[in-house]
Amino acid sequence: MxxxxxxxxxxxxxxKTLGQVGKGTALAVKYESEEQFAGGSMAVSNHLASFSExxxxxxxxxxxxxxxxxxxxxxxxNVTPVFFYIDDAQTVTKRRFVDSDLNKLFEVYFASEExxxxxxxxxxxxxLDANLESFDVVxxxxxxxxxxxxxxxxxxxxxxxxxxxxxxxxxxxRGHHVISRYPRVDFVSINEPELRLAAHNRHDxxxxxxxxxxxxxxxxxxxxxxxxxxxxxxxxKSGAIYSVPALSLKVLDRIGAGDAFLALAGLCVGGGLxxxxxxxxxxxxxxxxxxxxGNREWxxxxxxFKYMTTLLK
Numbered sequence: 001m002x003x004x005x006x007x008x009x010x011x012x013x014x015x016k017t018l019g020q021v022g023k024g025t026a027l028a029v030k031y032e033s034e035e036q037f038a039g040g041s042m043a044v045s046n047h048l049a050s051f052s053e054x055x056x057x058x059x060x061x062x063x064x065x066x067x068x069x070x071x072x073x074x075x076x077x078n079v080t081p082v083f084f085y086i087d088d089a090q091t092v093t094k095r096r097f098v099d100s101d102l103n104k105l106f107e108v109y110f111a112s113e114e115x116x117x118x119x120x121x122x123x124x125x126x127x128l129d130a131n132l133e134s135f136d137v138v139x140x141x142x143x144x145x146x147x148x149x150x151x152x153x154x155x156x157x158x159x160x161x162x163x164x165x166x167x168x169x170x171x172x173x174r175g176h177h178v179i180s181r182y183p184r185v186d187f188v189s190i191n192e193p194e195l196r197l198a199a200h201n202r203h204d205x206x207x208x209x210x211x212x213x214x215x216x217x218x219x220x221x222x223x224x225x226x227x228x229x230x231x232x233x234x235x236x237k238s239g240a241i242y243s244v245p246a247l248s249l250k251v252l253d254r255i256g257a258g259d260a261f262l263a264l265a266g267l268c269v270g271g272g273l274x275x276x277x278x279x280x281x282x283x284x285x286x287x288x289x290x291x292x293x294g295n296r297e298w299x300x301x302x303x304x305f306k307y308m309t310t311l312l313k
Contacts, residue, residue, distance in 0.1 A: 050302075056135070093111070107171070260282075
């Protein structure tokens with residue numbers, strides 16, 4: 001199994017709100033503690049590691065500040081990283097200031113606004129061209145932070161045996177990053193705002209909009225995650241549409257829930273399981289993930305099987 005995507009260091013700085021400063025309108029806070037997590041494609045790889053004998057991770061690290069020792073320490077033993085090192089850049093870091101209730105007050109990006117792969121794109125494309133066909137399933141969490149270029153996308157769409165993709169909207173790429181960048185995807189997993197942005201369609205029913213995007217990406221399976229409303233999963237081969245409600249009553253932190261869904265639902269579809277099974281497994285994975293702070297832990301097979309058993313009783 002192969003994961004290709006941005007490496008992201010997620011930092012949580014926990015603070016206590018003190019109120020408005022004495023002079024001015026700024027908000028004063030008191031620093032209490034901090035921790036950081038291996039996010040992005042690294043979190044997706046760890047989610048998959050409990051369900052696969054081996055996972056290969058292809059990602060880019062910035063030479064100015066790689067965070068490589070920390071990243072290696074957080075990857076599970078059966079995740080094999082293939083790092084490409086980018087000049088004049090640092091590994092993407094997102095620092096969030098969080099209160100005691102895990103409300104995110106402010107976020108700081110440490111990342112270049114220029115494409116990250118200048119100088120090494122040829123090397124990455126050559127690696128993908130030579131190795132993609134040896135993997136049964138390729139999962140691409142594309143966060144739009146500069147690692148995945150259009151040339152890489154062309155190779156992925158041309159050579160991957162099974163390709164599952166999420167293109168995530170965030171503050172750094174809003175309006176510039178949509179799933180239609182990919183001319184061929186076997187399984188699309190995006191949320192409703194990402195779907196509607198890709199289709200430039202705000203009002204039509206989600207079933208119609210998802211069909212338009214599935215046609216554009218030549219996808220046989222498309223899942224639209226809708227937060228507290230659950231998931232709509234369409235199997236275009238059979239024409240069936242499956243709706244799964246949100247499966248968690250306890251939500252600590254929504255960061256990473258879509259990544260967990262992509263990983264496990266994509267694995268199910270890529271492994272040939274029925275669409276209704278993929279929708280349920282992905283939804284249960286996301287339900288477990290929202291009970292985890294950041295990417296402090298991963299969705300492991302034992303916890304997932306226990307949780308699904310409880311849900312089915």
